[in-house]
Amino acid sequence: MIWFSSARFEESKWQQQWRDSHIFEAEPNPNKPKFYMLFAYPTISGALHIGHARSYVIPDAIARFKRMLGFNVFFPLGFHATGIDCLTIYERIREDPENGVRYGIPVEDAAKLGSPVDVERYLEAAIEESLRRLGLSLDFRPKASTIDSPYNRFVQWQFRKLHMLGHLVKRDYHLPWCPRCGHPVSLDAAEADVSEWRGAAVKEYTVIKFKDEEGRIFPASTLRPETVYGVTNLWLNPQTDYVKVKVNKEIWIISKSSCQKLHDQGKHVKTLEELSASILEGLKVVNPVTGRFIPVLVADFVNPDEATGVVMSVPAHDPYDYLYSKSNYHKIVEPIQVIEVEGIDRTPAEYIIEKLGIEGIGDPRLKDAVKELYKKEDRGSIVSSIERFGGMKTIKAREAVKKLLVDLNASDKFFELSVKPIYCRCGAEIKIKVIKGQWFIDYADPNWKKKAKRCIERMETFPPTYKRNLLEIIDWLAERPCVRRRGLGTPFPLEEGWIIEPLSDSTIYMAFFIITKYLNAGLIQEDQLTDEFFDFIFLGHGSIDDVSAKTRITEEMLRKIRREFDYWYPLDLNAGGKEHKTVHFPFFIFNHVAIFPEKYWPKSIFVNWHLVAYGQKMSKHLGNVIFLDEALDKWGVDTIRFYLLHGSNQWRDFDWRDEECRVYQKHLERFRNLIREMMKAESAEDRLMDTWLESIFNMRVQEVTCFLEKGEIRRAIDTAFFRVWNDIDWYRRRTSNRGVKIRYVKKWLKLLAPFIPHICEEIWYMLGERPFISTASWPKIRKEGVDMRLIELEEILKKTMDDVKQLSQLTGCREKLCIYTVSEEEFGHFTAAKEFLSEELGFTEVNVFRASDEERYDPANRAKRARPKRPGIYLE
RNA sequence: GCGGGGAUAGCCAAGCCAGGUUAAAGGCGCAGGCUUCAGGAGCCUGUCCCGUAGGGGUUCGUGGGUUCAAAUCCCACUCCCCGCACCA
Numbered sequence: 001m002i003w004f005s006s007a008r009f010e011e012s013k014w015q016q017q018w019r020d021s022h023i024f025e026a027e028p029n030p031n032k033p034k035f036y037m038l039f040a041y042p043t044i045s046g047a048l049h050i051g052h053a054r055s056y057v058i059p060d061a062i063a064r065f066k067r068m069l070g071f072n073v074f075f076p077l078g079f080h081a082t083g084i085d086c087l088t089i090y091e092r093i094r095e096d097p098e099n100g101v102r103y104g105i106p107v108e109d110a111a112k113l114g115s116p117v118d119v120e121r122y123l124e125a126a127i128e129e130s131l132r133r134l135g136l137s138l139d140f141r142p143k144a145s146t147i148d149s150p151y152n153r154f155v156q157w158q159f160r161k162l163h164m165l166g167h168l169v170k171r172d173y174h175l176p177w178c179p180r181c182g183h184p185v186s187l188d189a190a191e192a193d194v195s196e197w198r199g200a201a202v203k204e205y206t207v208i209k210f211k212d213e214e215g216r217i218f219p220a221s222t223l224r225p226e227t228v229y230g231v232t233n234l235w236l237n238p239q240t241d242y243v244k245v246k247v248n249k250e251i252w253i254i255s256k257s258s259c260q261k262l263h264d265q266g267k268h269v270k271t272l273e274e275l276s277a278s279i280l281e282g283l284k285v286v287n288p289v290t291g292r293f294i295p296v297l298v299a300d301f302v303n304p305d306e307a308t309g310v311v312m313s314v315p316a317h318d319p320y321d322y323l324y325s326k327s328n329y330h331k332i333v334e335p336i337q338v339i340e341v342e343g344i345d346r347t348p349a350e351y352i353i354e355k356l357g358i359e360g361i362g363d364p365r366l367k368d369a370v371k372e373l374y375k376k377e378d379r380g381s382i383v384s385s386i387e388r389f390g391g392m393k394t395i396k397a398r399e400a401v402k403k404l405l406v407d408l409n410a411s412d413k414f415f416e417l418s419v420k421p422i423y424c425r426c427g428a429e430i431k432i433k434v435i436k437g438q439w440f441i442d443y444a445d446p447n448w449k450k451k452a453k454r455c456i457e458r459m460e461t462f463p464p465t466y467k468r469n470l471l472e473i474i475d476w477l478a479e480r481p482c483v484r485r486r487g488l489g490t491p492f493p494l495e496e497g498w499i500i501e502p503l504s505d506s507t508i509y510m511a512f513f514i515i516t517k518y519l520n521a522g523l524i525q526e527d528q529l530t531d532e533f534f535d536f537i538f539l540g541h542g543s544i545d546d547v548s549a550k551t552r553i554t555e556e557m558l559r560k561i562r563r564e565f566d567y568w569y570p571l572d573l574n575a576g577g578k579e580h581k582t583v584h585f586p587f588f589i590f591n592h593v594a595i596f597p598e599k600y601w602p603k604s605i606f607v608n609w610h611l612v613a614y615g616q617k618m619s620k621h622l623g624n625v626i627f628l629d630e631a632l633d634k635w636g637v638d639t640i641r642f643y644l645l646h647g648s649n650q651w652r653d654f655d656w657r658d659e660e661c662r663v664y665q666k667h668l669e670r671f672r673n674l675i676r677e678m679m680k681a682e683s684a685e686d687r688l689m690d691t692w693l694e695s696i697f698n699m700r701v702q703e704v705t706c707f708l709e710k711g712e713i714r715r716a717i718d719t720a721f722f723r724v725w726n727d728i729d730w731y732r733r734r735t736s737n738r739g740v741k742i743r744y745v746k747k748w749l750k751l752l753a754p755f756i757p758h759i760c761e762e763i764w765y766m767l768g769e770r771p772f773i774s775t776a777s778w779p780k781i782r783k784e785g786v787d788m789r790l791i792e793l794e795e796i797l798k799k800t801m802d803d804v805k806q807l808s809q810l811t812g813c814r815e816k817l818c819i820y821t822v823s824e825e826e827f828g829h830f831t832a833a834k835e836f837l838s839e840e841l842g843f844t845e846v847n848v849f850r851a852s853d854e855e856r857y858d859p860a861n862r863a864k865r866a867r868p869k870r871p872g873i874y875l876e
Numbered sequence: 877g878c879g880g881g882g883a884u885a886g887c888c889a890a891g892c893c894a895g896g897u898u899a900a901a902g903g904c905g906c907a908g909g910c911u912u913c914a915g916g917a918g919c920c921u922g923u924c925c926c927g928u929a930g931g932g933g934u935u936c937g938u939g940g941g942u943u944c945a946a947a948u949c950c951c952a953c954u955c956c957c958c959g960c961a962c963c964a
Contacts, residue, residue: 040964043963043964045963045964080964082964083962083963083964084962084963084964085963085964088963173962175962176962184962185962186962186963187962187963188962188963188964189963191963192963193962193963223877378877395877395878398877443961463893464893465880465893466880469879469880472879472880473879473880473960476878476879476960477961478961479961480961481961481962482961482962483962484962485962486962487962501961501962502962502963502964503961503962503963503964504961506964578880578881578958578959579958579959579964580959580964581879581880581959582879582880582959582960582961583959583960583961583964584964609881609958610958612957615888617957617958646902647889647903648889648890649889649890651881652881652882652889653881653882653957653958655888655889657888657903657904659888659903659904660888660889660903660904663902663903663904664903670918714890718890718901718902722901722902795897799897800930802930803929803930804930806929806930807928807929807930808929810927810928810929810930811928811929812928813928813929860929862929862930865929865930869897870930872930873929873930874929875929
């Protein structure tokens with residue numbers, strides 16, 4: 001029988017047919033409302049895994065739904081290949097082709113890849129194939145990669161625009177750096193550059209300049225500059241060599257080991273003489289903020305390899321300082337309190353030490369004490385006696401004091417890694433380096449922020465709560481470094497030797513997909529993509545004859561492309577994973593509002609949450625990545641789609657488990673069987689239940705439509721599959737019919753087509769429908785076709801049956817069932833269902849009485865318990 | 877640090893936005909039954925405790941609060957997860 005043809009075969013067959021018939025390729029059509037949507041394009045960092053699949057299947061369901069609703073849906077895709085991913089993969093497989101496996105590249109293929117670009121092309125093809133196998137209703141014609149040279153021209157145009165608009169600025173910038181490789185490295189969990197990340201990040205110390213009588217500067221490093229008000233002395237390490245150095249035009253006293261770091265961080269450092277800590281001990285220096293003189297003392301817990309090797313002693317707020325000065329300098333040092341914390345009546349350092357019962361400076365719990373104290377103090381506020389900052393929250397005061405120090409010309413910055421040492425993959429130790437004249441995109445610009453917010457105000461976000469979040473993110477964003485020295489990417493058009501950073505080159509690419517359609521079709525050529533061309537197409541600038549003359553593109557073609565752009569733009573929906581919430585989506589908005597006129601500003605954003613496998617994040621490192629192709633081989637597309645869409649709420653993280661996936665596979669098998677069984681069955685007229693089915697179906701259509709419109713994908717498929725199934729089951733139970741009328745089957749399939757399109761196509765075809773369910777129209781919502789009263793009566797019936805079951809189990813009565821109803825409607829409904837009740841509940845005799853009926857049989861007077869929607873019950 | 881999300885029965889996981897119809901969907905596991913059997917499987921019932929009349933008791937991280945009524949709203953606390961600018 002044809003129904004038994006292999007599901008796998010069906011799936012690829014339908015994918016091929018969709019492809020051959022070009023149904024997902026969209027052309028402008030002024031008679032249809034358009035819907036331009038896409039998902040944030042995949043990064044080329046290995047073969048796709050099931051986490052990607054979740055992020056793509058959700059938008060695909062939306063695309064399919066919109067298409068069935070009658071929208072002209074443009075749903076293209078591209079590939080994000082800029083950055084160092086392909087470089088890294090290339091290096092790994094060059095070390096050993098076996099490493100390719102971690103990225104989903106079989107050994108024999110890995111060996112053949114001769115360059116990072118080869119890697120990119122290989123993976124691009126593999127990813128495209130996986131996306132097709134996922135049954136995505138994409139238009140593949142405009143596909144483009146961010147390393148294609150036409151794309152580069154487009155991004156260069158964008159950056160010239162940003163520059164013209166004043167959105168690019170130059171600043172100094174610090175970052176982790178490998179001295180041997182001579183380039184910056186990334187500190188991240190993927191360990192793209194470093195051999196072991198260990199959670200390292202860059203810490204910013206504030207250096208506070210304390211001067212002695214000779215004008216020599218003791219630059220104390222601190223993470224909590226607000227405590228400068230509580231400094232009692234400075235600490236040096238007595239076992240370390242200190243040096244007097246000339247830093248730019250000042251004389252600094254620092255630990256020897258910090259010289260090189262200062263140099264790396266962009267200072268001119270000249271060593272003048274070596275000094276031991278003991279010579280320096282006892283010197284008086286002045287606190288630049290309070291003007292107080294304080295002594296320089298020594299303490300052996302001071303780490304000379306951290307920052308400048310000179311630290312402030314704040315015994316009121318630091319357990320180390322407290323303990324050390326108490327036991328060694330108790331006559332000289334008196335703690336000065338700066339921060340107060342609710343519930344602590346002493347100096348916080350003293351409090352924490354007593355609370356934890358810490359013995360002395362060697363106590364291993366001291367680290368925890370520091371941690372706990374810092375946390376408490378960060379929630380505290382500055383004591384009122386301190387001028388300007390009294391009463392201010394600690395965190396706020398920290399920033400304010402930083403600013404004050406800058407104004408007093410008494411501070412500097414020093415960067416350190418939070419975890420040391422960190423090694424580059426080449427083996428060298430990572431340093432912090434300051435880059436002079438780094439280009440930034442100025443997302444801190446308040447006017448630009450204002451415009452971005454205006455765009456967001458009018459946007460719709462899924463989930464709706466993201467909108468508020470977005471506005472906060474816009475406030476919080478600052479300058480973004482936008483160029484780098486290495487990796488694949490677009491050469492920076494304003495300065496040689498830089499390429500544009502991978503996130504900054506992917507903010508308005510949706511506009512470019514209109515162009516790539518024409519490029520890929522060979523209708524225009526790369527060298528015709530001039531700034532005049534982009535200005536004309538995207539912004540309508542310039543005169544057409546002029547642009548045509550300069551680009552050698554015919555006016556007719558220019559007009560066509562311009563019109564097409566104007567048709568599709570703005571973007572209606574941008575979908576992406578939650579990792580894009582704080583970076584990509586805000587950039588996408590910023591760049592749109594900067595470059596495009598208001599009518600082209602984006603309309604909505606859909607965020608989906610992540611996927612983990614067996615409670616663990618998938619990572620190449622852990623080797624627990626479930627590749628999409630493998631999953632597809634194992635389970636088939638519709639099973640995976642079904643599971644991914646229904647297994648968890650789209651706005652919660654998803655936990656993949658094979659056992660659960662199997663359950664969904666079974667559901668689909670049973671679904672197939674059910675349909676087959678129903679098709680074979682005759683269905684007789686049953687006026688009451690036919691009306692009920694019609695009503696409930698109309699209601700389900702409404703629900704599913706409403707859920708999809710709100711982006712509630714899980715609820716939509718839950719209703720479309722399980723609720724409808726229950727309804728059909730109920731109908732079959734309540735009537736003598738084994739099946740339902742064919743039009744319900746068709747309607748049901750339509751409701752499911754956005755989610756599990758392959759199986760729906762197959763059945764659709766079996767039912768003689770042509771050409772595709774994918775292009776069929778969504779069921780009409782018929783509010784008037786819903787008989788709510790009848791639906792409710794059936795609910796009352798079900799509930800009553802449950803009660804009877806419970807009672808009969810409890811009492812063991814199976815003979816006689818009496819039901820007492822209050823309303824005429826219920827009386828009629830139950831009377832008509834007598835035979836059904838008898839069969840279902842196993843009672844030989846079923847009687848239905850009006851509760852008010854004097855003649856009723858009711859020995860226990862159960863009729864008095866009857867209420868509307870809840871008939872009385874008596875059993876024997 | 878900044879920002880976001882979460883904590884639900886043996887486990888996984890819905891519900892929370894719009895409080896009552898929620899002892900709380902679904903799945904896994906477990907128990908019993910039916911059917912089938914080459915094999916796997918399929919189907920039904922039960923699964924917090926008590927109960928011979930649809931009932932009662934105790935439950936949704938911890939502690940308070942609002943309300944006639946809270947898993948759902950408010951406050952505080954504890955713990956977990958995630959993003960944050962050279963990984964994209």
